[in-house]
Amino acid sequence: MCAEVSLSVLGEFGLIEQIRARFPQPVLPELGIGDDAALLTPSPGMQLLVSTDLLAEGVHFDRTFTPPRLLGRKALAVNLSDLAAMGARPRWFFLSLAIPSPFPLGEIEEILDGLAEQAAAHDCVLAGGDTCGSKSGLLISITVLGEQSLELVLKRSGAVPGDDVWVSGTLGDSALGLHLLQKGQRLNGEGTPIARHLDPVPRLLLGRELAEAGLAHAMIDISDGLLADLGHICRQSGCGAELALEKLPLSEQFRIYAAEQKPFPWQMAVSGGEDYELCFTAPPGNRAAIHEIGKKSGLLLTVVGKVTSCGQVHAKLPDGAVFAPSASGYTHF
Ligand code: ADP
Ligand code: MG
Numbered sequence: 001m002c003a004e005v006s007l008s009v010l011g012e013f014g015l016i017e018q019i020r021a022r023f024p025q026p027v028l029p030e031l032g033i034g035d036d037a038a039l040l041t042p043s044p045g046m047q048l049l050v051s052t053d054l055l056a057e058g059v060h061f062d063r064t065f066t067p068p069r070l071l072g073r074k075a076l077a078v079n080l081s082d083l084a085a086m087g088a089r090p091r092w093f094f095l096s097l098a099i100p101s102p103f104p105l106g107e108i109e110e111i112l113d114g115l116a117e118q119a120a121a122h123d124c125v126l127a128g129g130d131t132c133g134s135k136s137g138l139l140i141s142i143t144v145l146g147e148q149s150l151e152l153v154l155k156r157s158g159a160v161p162g163d164d165v166w167v168s169g170t171l172g173d174s175a176l177g178l179h180l181l182q183k184g185q186r187l188n189g190e191g192t193p194i195a196r197h198l199d200p201v202p203r204l205l206l207g208r209e210l211a212e213a214g215l216a217h218a219m220i221d222i223s224d225g226l227l228a229d230l231g232h233i234c235r236q237s238g239c240g241a242e243l244a245l246e247k248l249p250l251s252e253q254f255r256i257y258a259a260e261q262k263p264f265p266w267q268m269a270v271s272g273g274e275d276y277e278l279c280f281t282a283p284p285g286n287r288a289a290i291h292e293i294g295k296k297s298g299l300l301l302t303v304v305g306k307v308t309s310c311g312q313v314h315a316k317l318p319d320g321a322v323f324a325p326s327a328s329g330y331t332h333f
Contacts, residue, residue: 007101018109040092042091045149050145051144054140054141057139059332073118075115076142076144079143080124083204085220086211088207090145093119098139153211160217163218164307166304168300170300177194177196180193193251210290213289215282216290219281221278227325233281234313240311241308243270243315248270
């Protein structure tokens with residue numbers, strides 16, 4: 001497309017046409033972009049799992065330090081992470097955009113490029129959406145549809161006292177990355193805290209392997225911080241949990257940063273949010289089989305505590321004292 005064409009010249013339908021052209025469409029007899037509603041057919045015997053996330057400029061992302069292509073990748077990744085948390089396989093997604101005017105068309109194209117990359121990586125087909133103007137910032141709303149059979153879906157409500165509490169990957173990197181971005185640092189390589197903040201990887205393979213192996217009782221993705229999200233599992237399962245902070249998986253870069261802070265930034269690791277790792281509970285007898293799945297998925301899996309019957313989540317510091325968080329996770333209001 002010519003660089004000088006602006007969004008106002010392209011118009012709503014021109015933009016929708018641009019979007020359609022960038023994404024492979026559902027295969028007939030299914031219908032994607034272009035009719036009044038999409039027509040989709042789940043695989044035989046499968047249930048649909050549907051999840052929506054809204055990303056608002058100024059709340060979820062800052063355009064001054066977020067490369068548009070990574071914003072597109074992240075917008076889909078955070079939705080796919082919800083499907084991972086249920087053990088589902090992604091199939092389709094819907095994309096709704098509210099765009100302020102004027103807005104650089106090139107930036108929209110880069111966001112779409114990032115979305116298309118992430119969609120292709122996870123075999124997720126764009127089946128429709130909505131496009132309108134915005135009187136404030138840019139809004140990106142995505143709805144993903146995935147599938148899994150009813151008996152294999154992993155809910156938040158299945159934890160049982162005595163279960164191990166597991167987490168994948170390392171925690172706190174994304175929160176540290178955001179802190180560094182806000183202090184003026186910029187993207188500096190793969191796997192760094194800043195990369196983990198700007199370009200999170202949804203743990204889809206791990207989620208499905210755990211669900212399909214029937215090894216876990218409950219699962220959630222860590223979007224608001226381990227304390228808050230494990231709290232959701234506990235509330236919905238009618239139990240509590242005891243975490244040992246010394247067992248938390250922390251990256252080398254997080255440890256280097258943390259060693260210079262006083263006190264140690266446990267808060268960042270357990271309540272920083274946007275980790276997009278999985279937290280799940282499972283009977284201790286499944287440990288060896290779960291470590292095998294970790295190897296297969298290429299992810300570190302760590303037991304960080306136990307499910308209890310006490311009804312609350314407690315975290316213990318390495319010296320045995322109870323950790324008192326100043327906030328358990330990000331809340332909007
Ligand atoms: P309606 O007026 O019936 O809502 P629209 O003109 O909004 O229809 O949309 C026309 C078609 O384009 C629909 O199939 C819709 O799903 C699709 N569409 C609109 N906006 C987007 C978008 N941002 N991403 C993907 N598909 C879109
Ligand atoms: Mg519409």
